[in-house]
Amino acid sequence: MTTTPRDGAGALGDHSARALVDRIAETAAESRRLSAVRFDLIDRLRLEAEIETGATWHDPDDLAWRDLRAEVAAAMHVHEKTARTDIELARRLVHDFAATLDGMRVGTVPETHARVLVEHSAGLAQDLWPTYEAELLPFAGLLIRSRFERLAREVRASLDPETLIERHRQALIERRVAVEAAPDGMAWIGALLSAEDAIGAHAAVSGIARGLMVDGETRTRSQVEADVLRDLLLDASGLTPSAEPGAAPGASPGARRGLRPEVLLHVPVLTAIGEADDAASLEGYGPIDAETARQLCADAPGFLRILTDPEDGATLSFGRTTYRVPAELKRYLRVRDEVCRFVGCSRSAEHCDIDHTVPWAEDGETVENNLAHLCRGHHRLKERNRWKVHHDPGAVLTWTSPTGRTYETRPASRPVSKRGPRIGAAPRAMTEWLQSTAPPTAGHPDF
Numbered sequence: 001m002t003t004t005p006r007d008g009a010g011a012l013g014d015h016s017a018r019a020l021v022d023r024i025a026e027t028a029a030e031s032r033r034l035s036a037v038r039f040d041l042i043d044r045l046r047l048e049a050e051i052e053t054g055a056t057w058h059d060p061d062d063l064a065w066r067d068l069r070a071e072v073a074a075a076m077h078v079h080e081k082t083a084r085t086d087i088e089l090a091r092r093l094v095h096d097f098a099a100t101l102d103g104m105r106v107g108t109v110p111e112t113h114a115r116v117l118v119e120h121s122a123g124l125a126q127d128l129w130p131t132y133e134a135e136l137l138p139f140a141g142l143l144i145r146s147r148f149e150r151l152a153r154e155v156r157a158s159l160d161p162e163t164l165i166e167r168h169r170q171a172l173i174e175r176r177v178a179v180e181a182a183p184d185g186m187a188w189i190g191a192l193l194s195a196e197d198a199i200g201a202h203a204a205v206s207g208i209a210r211g212l213m214v215d216g217e218t219r220t221r222s223q224v225e226a227d228v229l230r231d232l233l234l235d236a237s238g239l240t241p242s243a244e245p246g247a248a249p250g251a252s253p254g255a256r257r258g259l260r261p262e263v264l265l266h267v268p269v270l271t272a273i274g275e276a277d278d279a280a281s282l283e284g285y286g287p288i289d290a291e292t293a294r295q296l297c298a299d300a301p302g303f304l305r306i307l308t309d310p311e312d313g314a315t316l317s318f319g320r321t322t323y324r325v326p327a328e329l330k331r332y333l334r335v336r337d338e339v340c341r342f343v344g345c346s347r348s349a350e351h352c353d354i355d356h357t358v359p360w361a362e363d364g365e366t367v368e369n370n371l372a373h374l375c376r377g378h379h380r381l382k383e384r385n386r387w388k389v390h391h392d393p394g395a396v397l398t399w400t401s402p403t404g405r406t407y408e409t410r411p412a413s414r415p416v417s418k419r420g421p422r423i424g425a426a427p428r429a430m431t432e433w434l435q436s437t438a439p440p441t442a443g444h445p446d447f
């Protein structure tokens, strides 16, 4: 890799730009510190109200508490429901997750991440809170919110996999489609579905759209995907049949019939054969409960099931014998990265290029630790050579911006626990499985 920018120092490279970027980072840290102060104040107000009125949090209709909620809501110009959420969040940060609040006080933990951490602890046994916080918190300053949320689900599932089954059954009752108004005559349509239905549906829509992107197509890929979803939803011939006789009330009828998604599902081998209830991991989502995973193994042939075992797999290495990334290595990288590996990008790996970190032309090898997914835009940005990247062991990428600031990005999956899904052990299991039972997988673009 060359070390001189190809097109000379631009506006972002000079001294005043660096000062501006530093100032932006400082104000972001300052707003985190202010959030911590706000939560401290809210909890002090709650405690004073408790002492003064003898009210307890356990009765949400208690008039003293309604007073408190109204007071906080009015002060913050928010709905009382929001105020109630913040009063509870403040209480949990001050008394249950003090290290997280400390991180906000020193400006390293964003308020959004603190919210995620607290929200995903719901229902977790109290004696597991310290472990949960200790495993998750170091990543609060490293990951963007959506990745951090994914990690929170993984840590949560690894600490308490058995309760996932019952929690999922309860949550499934609430599935729904929602429409949300947007400006300029537009609206969002969303559906709360089980994770495997949502990820599978998205993969199916994406696959159909890919097939429609022929030469001369004037729509963008995103536009085609939206049109495909509309067509599928408006075509009644695709409706699933009603529930079979004897099915549990509210059970999802005929789910996955006709669906041919291309989704990777990692199932610990003992979970697959019903000997354990450790969580499985669905590509693009994270942990799903063992019961759902076993159902998918049994009756959803479109899902690429990868059985993971506790042994470390052999590293897939093809050195300088080939520039093209072999299919097994591609699959492994897709599992490892899941998304573009540039800072803060969440473009799915499926739509990304596989980039040689040290270019092939500069003796870079076609090996796992010299390859990473980059979306087309960020691939081009890297090729401009003003952002520098270093590929460290464990697939950690360290990026240096044109103004000299550094950022780390980490692979999507990590060994969540000795008992949870161990993505690091996937290559050998994956290769064996693909050789023995893989259905043909059409449609993956060559990179």
Ligand SMILES: [Zn+2]
Pocket (backbone or CB within 6 Å): 340, 341, 342, 345, 346, 347, 374, 375, 376, 377, 378
């Ligand atoms: Zn990207």
